[in-house]
Amino acid sequence: MSFKRVWSATGVVALTGALLLTTASTASADYVRDQQWALNAFAADDVWAESQGQGVTVAVVDSGVDASHPDLSGQVLAGKDFTGGGNAREDLVGHGTKMASIIAGHGHGSGNDSGVVGLAPKAKILPLRTLQTRNDKNLEETWGPAVRYAVDQGAKVINLSFGSDGGSKTTSDGREAIAYAQAHDVVVVAAAGNEGIGSVIEPAALPGVVSVGAVDEKANLWTDSNTGKGLTLTAPGVEIVGANSTMSNGYGESSGTSEATAYASAAAALVRSKYPDLSAGQVINRLIKTATFAHHKGLKAPDEEYGYGIVRPYSALTMDIPAGSKKNPLGQLQSSSVSSQSSKGTDSSTQAKKKKKSSSGSLLLIGGIAAVVVIGAIAFVVIRSRRNGGSGGPGSGGGSPQHPTYPSAQQPYPNSAPNQGYSTPPGQFPQPPNSYSQQPPHQGQ
Structure with missing residues (x-):
């Protein structure tokens, strides 16, 4: 840069x-x-x-x-x-x-x-x-x-x-x-x-x-x-x-x-x-x-x-606004490394345990040459997953390169008093013609 x-x-x-x-x-x-x-x-x-x-x-x-x-x-x-x-x-x-x-x-x-x-x-x-x-x-x-x-x-x-x-x-x-x-x-x-x-x-x-x-x-x-x-x-x-x-x-x-x-x-x-x-x-x-x-x-x-x-x-x-979803309405950057850090390894270790359990079950049902094939297949999948950063895609850094997307189906703006927000109570601050005190914008779809 x-x-x-x-x-x-x-x-x-x-x-x-x-x-x-x-x-x-x-x-x-x-x-x-x-x-x-x-x-x-x-x-x-x-x-x-x-x-x-x-x-x-x-x-x-x-x-x-x-x-x-x-x-x-x-x-x-x-x-x-x-x-x-x-x-x-x-x-x-x-x-x-x-x-x-x-x-x-x-x-x-x-x-x-x-x-x-x-x-x-x-x-x-x-x-x-x-x-x-x-x-x-x-x-x-x-x-x-x-x-x-x-x-x-x-x-x-x-x-x-x-x-x-x-x-x-x-x-x-x-x-x-x-x-x-x-x-x-x-x-x-x-x-x-x-x-x-x-x-x-x-x-x-x-x-x-x-x-x-x-x-x-x-x-x-x-x-x-x-x-x-x-x-x-x-x-x-x-x-x-x-x-x-x-x-x-x-x-x-x-x-x-x-x-x-x-x-x-x-x-x-x-x-x-x-x-x-x-x-x-x-x-x-x-x-x-x-x-x-x-x-x-x-x-x-x-x-x-x-x-x-x-x-x-x-x-x-x-204003009386329902809390709604905890998710960011502007979207969120995704990163495999951030996900693993934020969960302190819980998700990844849980998945690893599931894989291990599943693999163990398979090995108990088969033997000899079949066992070698299964082990080889599992190793191939694990190595490939690691090379892809564990995110199912190439490279590191994650996230989408495009501009943030705006929420597509937000709640309508609640009703508010005409003088709510920027304007002060009457008599304290004269309101110019271009005062900020207006209704909230209505939501585009």
């Missing part, structure tokens, strides 16, 4: 194949709080009355997270550096710190009235450092192990604000890692890409991954947000203020699907916190069922520009 830096006309920098990096202007602490328009759009106070993400760990696979930033103090776990040495709790790029602050920042100062507040301010951040500078390559043999480590450390949501270069496919290291996460009931969220093309980049486009595009304050799609088949959700990603220790005062403003991904990860953390018994698939289902097209009329989900719609955390937390 190759890597290159791409500069867009809007000033957004995308280190494709690594992080979806953005240029950022400096912002003051007061400006930070005043300009967090997404919190108003989400009706954050109402959201936090339902859930703040407590008890949930979100892994941020990125450039590290500055644990010393005042808006993240106490939120950042030890994590791990996968770059061959260093500290996951420091960030020389600023990207990982910003993602962490969007997810779980808590502000600072008197009453925490200054700085960044994340959408899930009581979630914990597990920093997993997979590159140190903007020039480093974010290789799958680096971020793949980081994803596996996140699963083993108990992360319930994994944020991947990066993507492959110009349509490159995710190789076995990355696919196996994501399959491992899905097999262990983890919500994986990834950025759709900042190229403004009609194709969602990988790993966001892989089956079962929640791929996220960006919208602005008026709920319109961001110009450079990738679209196309495989887009799951959209979220605020334009002129987003966040913590950035590379800036002189610790803050910056930028736009991108990275920021949108962080908001979607935070929404997943909120749901996992309030409904701990729901599977990852059921959490994703709630996010899908409660998303909105806002003022965009006549669209049917999944739409290639908005996916199932703009994420609405309040609705995801409060």
